[in-house]
Amino acid sequence: MADINEQIRQELTSAEVVLFMKGTPQFPMCGFSGQVVQILDYLGVPYKGINILEDEELRQGIKDYSNWPTIPQLYVKGEFLGGCDIVREMFQAGELATHLSENGVVCQPAKA
16 A cells, blocks of 8 residues: 555645546546536646546545545645535635635636
8 A cells, every 4th residue: 555655645746736536637537527627627727637547556545545535536736625526615615716826826717
């Protein structure tokens, strides 16, 4: 398990915003992952999507690492932010963009 934790730590330091998800940002494989992708894309947040379906050890390892039972999982600057419900609620309340900018992550919302 130490190896998977090290792999996760490396992924979390590889980008400011990391999304562990089912599928890829271009092709989400579940509705919850798709919702988080839509929110991040709408906010114009650069992020790295990691497909947990390609690696069973990673799929379980990220749940153990965060002590959070579901996927997707969003991390900002290496810290676990939450899953789909939390991200959606933060987005709807305007808190997600604030949290990101307070952590130095540039958001460039799409123009209507």
